[in-house]
Amino acid sequence: PNWPDHFLRDPSPFPNGAWGVLSAMGLTFVAFEGYEIIAQSGEELKDPGRNLPKAIFYSIAIVVAIYLMVAFVAVGALTHAETGGLPAWQYLGKEGERAMIRLATHIMPYGTLIMILGGLASTISALNATVYSSSRVSFAMGRGGDLPALFGKVHPRNRTPHMAILFSGLLIGFMAVALPVADVASGASLTFLILFLLTNVSLIRLRKTEPDLERPFKVPWVPTLPILAIIVQGFLAIDLLRASPVAWAATILWILLGLYLFRRWGGREEALREADTILLEETIADRRFSIMLPVVEVTEAREMAKLGAMLSYYYEGELFALHVIRVPHQLNLSDGRAFLKQGRPLLESVVEIGQQFEVPVRTQLRLGRKVSRSIITAAQERHADLMLLNWPGYSETSGAAFGSVIDDISANPPCDLAVVRLVKPITPPRRILVPVAGGPHTQLAVEIAVAQAVYTAEKVLKPDEPPPQVVALHLVPRDGDLKAAEERQRALMEQLATITDFPVELRVLPGDDVVKDVLAYAKERQFEQIVIGASEEGILEQAMFGSIPQRIAQNADVNVIMVKKYNPLKHGLLKRLKFKR
Template sequence: MSRENNHAVEVSLSRDLGLLDITMIGVGAMIGAGIFVLTGIAAGHAGPGLMLAFFLNGIIATIIGSAYAELGSCFPEAGGGYLWVKQGMSDMFGFLSGWMSWFAHAVACSLYALGFGSFAAELYKIWFGTPPVEQHLFAVGAGVAIAALFTFINFRGASETGLVGNIVTSIKIFILLLLVGFGLVKIFGNPTSFEHYTPFLPEGWLGVFVAMGLTFIAFEGYEIIAQSGEEVKDPARNIPRAIFLSIVIAVTIYLLVAFVVLGAIEPPPGVPIYKYLGQLGELGMAEAAGQIMPYGKVILLLAGLASTMSALNATIYSSSRVSFAMGRDGNLPDIFGRIHPITHTPHWAVFISGALIILMAIALPIEDVAASADIMFLLLFMMVCYSLITLRERRPDLDRQFMVPFFPYLPWLGIILCLLLSLTLFELSPIAWYTALGWILAGVVIYFSYGVRQRERRAAEERPILLEEVVAVKEYSVMVPVSDLGQADRLGELGAILAKVHDGELFALHVVRVPRALTMSEGRVLLKERRHVLDLAIAKGKQYDVPVRTMIRLGRRIGETILQTARERKANLMLLGWPGYTRSRDVAFGSVIDLISKDPPCDLAVVRFRGAWQPPKRIVVPLRGAGLNARLALSIARDLQTFYADPAHGGYEVEVQPLHLRLPSTDARETEQFYQMVNRVADELGVRISAIEYEADNVVDGIVEASHDADLIIMGASEQGLFEQRLFGNIPEQVMRRSPRTVVMCKAYRGQVASLLRRLFTPEPIDLTDPELHGLKKENA
């Protein structure tokens, strides 16, 4: 909740991701580039004990994941470990967790870039022969080039959509399961294959621990699930479930892959399989696939390229967003927190992160790069586990729908195991530890020399809240989504009038569309230029002494966010403004209005204003029946009649004239039925009417001509079948386009059953990501 002009303004986020979506995010992050790049290297250290290393890593990941599940369920916001450590430990450790997370993600990007380069060099060798330069230099050059390319792509704002991410993840799983299938057939078809698993621990337990530390980066995808918490439906339930599901799926696949890779291939004479895989390094998986299944090496190399590119894109995004969040919070220089005016991306954070990624890829071998990333992640997970312990004591009020069992023993066990794993990596790469310690020391220096001073400056600039307004809860709510000052002025006045009659509230909503280039939380930087839109709606509420509730909501899709808000807040009537043109010829009123009219969660009125709102003295209500839409039109006319009859608001009689059109096909019996119907409905609704007739050749001309001297036209939407795509139909649309008078189009809420059927069977309108509320561009003639 924020305050603008001493008025409470609620800022809310739209939640779009279900259990399947976030489970696939976690699985995609874990079954990623790590399994393709590190399996061979880790096998060289652990031998067949690699399976034990994967299993034990799975147990540790479950322990750490349970901490993420508890904290993610009670803090379903972006930030993840950075937010939790800041609350559970201190500002300094919160800063260090963000600083280390930035480095860890950047180094992970370097690992993926080097993996891509190695795969690309090997494919070049297969298809075209020896590379023009030494193969290692070719691999590093290709890795630097792909890192630079995806840095530019992230600057431009392109990002992998959920659908594309799910497809890539499904392809990776399919290829690995295909490899497992061929491998199992080969192993069980050759009884001597089981001799490959002895001795099980050729390098002892130290080799297992080194392999665990080296490959732990492949188990940290559950962190991304927690970071997606602000966009998850029912996060308290779905975040823990997704974390554990993704860990189980990933560990199962890892164990199967390790089993077939170590048992199904034939090394050179006299060389143990695990030594052979270790010598091949990051190409170990590809060589194993080449022996296990037809065209396996090329398939694995191509899959590795796709996986490393996908991981690189996602991890550059994560790395730059961590530094962007720290710059926005004042922990890093302001340049990190700047947003590009055109691409809406944190361009400096992206470029600086890209430079760090390229530097690490050039400076360190692939094993050292992997070890550096693992050390940072393990230290970060230690801080998260400790924060879980302290937050249980400091914040017992938090709604913990999932709680870590065997508390506090399990999180303490997680801390100890992470510490031991990180220490074993000194055996593999001392330089990785020196690099990690140097980065942490630099972070401490920056925190005390810059971060503290910046926070003190910002705290001094903040002004205290002197007055807060509390909005009384009302039974009747008129919801007014507004996108600009004109809508806020006119819709706000009409909404306030209708709310006043029902002793209700005016609920003004402004939706800020967050592009895919930003996370939902980062979209808050777009709010500062949008809050003034609600000021006019607030003023209109005060003008008529109507309570005003305001909300600024962030969402990917404006129409769906409006629908979600109306359902959550149980609005009774929604007013939408239409400027009189659409962006596409395939929709009636624009993608947003068409989406809402397809499945309105409450009564809906679409208004096309002709100038400013003027108190009406004559309202024409075209009627063709007594359906729900017609009754809603008469009800709104009655409300305006009641409002202006009050001496405080003019004290005059508004003439409400139901219109009966006599077309060439109309007979006297239809006219008589019209008068009977309209008098009965008017009596039921309590509206004073004086019905009129008008002769016309067609409906649209008749309505426009009969209302030429009216102040306002209110008409019900066309009563059409269940399966139509544009529920307002052609006649209402043409009247709104052609009439010089302000026109209100009404569609009544049909109840939950009809609403569900419409959602199931009515096609979606096109162009759901239209960046403006009711269309931007006028159609060409």
């Protein structure tokens, strides 16, 4: 009848201080564990992107509500006589794991028997789920090579991972017998705190390293929210050292054992699994000059193949069509073989264009973890001379100029690079504008323009038709030094003479806004295509092509090709600084 007094006798919400509450949070963390197992059933759910997060949040809400109601009854139901004059919370704390049995004795008939039977039933069900989960994890690790192959064995008759189940059972039994319950609970809480801490670290890293992953449910406020979680979880884990040094010692030994097993078995297998797998490779003819064309979609592949075929004709080379199938980390690369049918139509469309343009086509279908890395690896293996990439004119990746794949490749290109912004279907061009400023990127831009013009002249135009026109446009400040402008014009003419024998017209015009003036000139003179070299703005300021080519490509109403000349010294340095693991 006086249950409110149990809550109001000590008006302080923290009788043992805030530090006591934090310590209790660390010790009882394991009581809230289990919701992450729901994620393991993702393949069995309907609409997992929507239902899986809801199931996790609902399970946490239900458990918290039940815990609060049980705690409310436990504190309010005991009388002072039953607790020996102690506050109810203090009495229950002293009883430890026997607290609920003592409480049941006082609040209902046969309470002790009911609580024991109920506890056994719930423990057996929880133990069954734990053995199921842990054995499947060790089975998958044994099959994948991260643990000895013994764990990956399946019983020939029952079709169950019997060795993994046996190991899980022996380990659980040993811990239950050898360690006090409090230390087992502390150790479980500690390992889960470390697990969830690393999960938050992985969340932040994956947002940076895998920005293009499909995320049906996207965690909000990254990285602020996971950083706060890391701080809290780290603090709770460290505080457990004071509550249970045995738990920390056991956890450290367990982690060291895991590292040893990974170095002994997993490291070698991991390297083998991470290496790209080539599913299909076909070669019609072997040419020294190779133009690489990574393809993603059939329509894009056909249009880009037309450009690649014209360039292959000029360089007397081959067109190397590549399709990379990205395999998630939770799958083995060999599992990606199911996607073989997905890539064949893409490659066949490029072969068809190659036959129309009478150029040889090499095709390759490749499995990899990261698309950009697989493309770079394939280019290095084939010793590609030029790579063509399609850019839709926008980036779906936050913080990326062209998209994560193009940004990664252009920051560390394995060969000459051309990124194409397609506005219209590719046709042999008759009028090409090349904004020039000198330097190696200008040289490549002129070569790309001339290559298309030569194809148009030799394979498309009739003898009585006027030849294709390639115009190199150089803008000088309106109030600039006239003598310096003349010297610049002379230097550009000398450079153009060394690039090609094809007649390239040089136009030097005044202009203060490069983007606006180039676009206006291209529209006024009805050019069909713009080829522009990367800006020389420094690798720290502009890791990709520079802001000027990108703005021209975004605003032009004709096709734009942005090119970047391969520099072995600079890009080799970038590779060592940026991509070394």
